[in-house]
Amino acid sequence: MNATLSDHEAMDATKLGDAAAFEQIVRRHQGSLINYFYKFTGNFEQSRELTQDVFLRVFQSANRYKPVAKFTTYLFTIAHNLAINEVIAKKRNEEEFIDDRIPNGYFPFSDKTPEDAILVKEIQTEVRHALFRLTSRERSAIIMKYTEGMTYDEIAGATGSSESAVESLIMRARAKLKLSLKKTAEKSAFSHKKINTK
Amino acid sequence: MTPQKTHSKAPVEIKKAVSRLLDSELDHKSARELERHLFHCLACARYFDEETKLHHLLRASLAHFEVPEIFGVEAPLRQRTATTPPRGFINHPRRFWQLLPPWPLKPALSYAFAVIIGLGLGIGLGTTMPVENNAEYVSAFTPYTEYIEYGTSETLASLYFGSTTIAEVTTNE
Secondary structure (H helix, E strand, C coil): CCCCCCHHHHHHHHHCCCHHHHHHHHHHHHHHHHHHHHHHHCCHHHHHHHHHHHHHHHHHCHHHCCCCCCHHHHHHHHHHHHHHHHHHHCCCCHHHHCCCCCCHHHCCCCCCCHHHHHHHHHHHHHHHHHHCCCCHHHHHHHHHHHCCCCCHHHHHHHHCCCHHHHHHHHHHHHHHHHHHCHHHHHHHHHCHHHHCCC | CCCCCCCCCCCHHHHHHHHHHHCCCCCHHHHHHHHHHHHHCHHHHHHHHHHHHHHHHHHHHCCCCCCCHHHCCHHHHHHHHHHCCCHHHCCCCCCHHHHCCCCCHHHHHHHHHHHHHHHHHHHHHHCCECCCCCECCECCCCCCCCCCCCCCEEEEEEEEECCEEEEEEEEEC
């Protein structure tokens, strides 16, 4: 069994055919990718499949991998491209993206009282609906920013654009979300403490 | 960022600065400047409040959630990686066209190769072939329009297109 390796070390080991090293990478980053894809597609099963696709690509191209940037940037570059391709391939409407089959246990705020949980879920649904009104590039950037806490520089690396373009993209996306969520923001103002679990 | 008492709309620079501040991308000096400006400007302060509210809402709603182990992708991925090893690990046998020189010679050579094969095949088929048992010489290039008939004969072989006979090889009596 390998000791804990850094991402770059694990990739080097994967190049040499070390399956355990690759599993370390998967274990470390699968949560982030599932989160990203789930928020992007709204479908939990699909997000798991897309996450697998990302790792499969990483594994297959391990020999060509060069540690020029942060590993997460590399990972999210693949994820972003897959997500955009997914949207292009399946021009599904907004409603189809929303998947309420996700059990309560996996809902981020499930530890709240039932009343709070209902309110929180309502707010979340509105946010998700608003999110799907954005373009796929805007949505991707917002998720990277808010879910993964990535910097403009990292988002620029993953999306293949400049830092200033990312800044404008996020600003534009926030302006659109502000319009869509005007009422929600007011409603959530009093429940802010409730939903802000982090 | 000049301090202003009031204005209906926050200027673009302030909007950008607020956005950068919320995203923790604003340097310390600019953050202090913005703070000073917001202290004096009511419209910008209101804009900042709205943006902060939205920022908190998004941060809470899009927060990272822990994926239970049971939903991890390790197990299905293990199966998939077992069947598709990294590309570099496979020693692919090279096909003959992969040995050809790259573009623009490849298509030209492929074309030339096809022409040579075609010609060779044409010449081969075009040659008159002797048929055993005193049979007539039949040209493979002219089976559709003519075949040689010499009085009474015995058919050795026929070539049909649908129900139409297009060629026959016969013995010469």
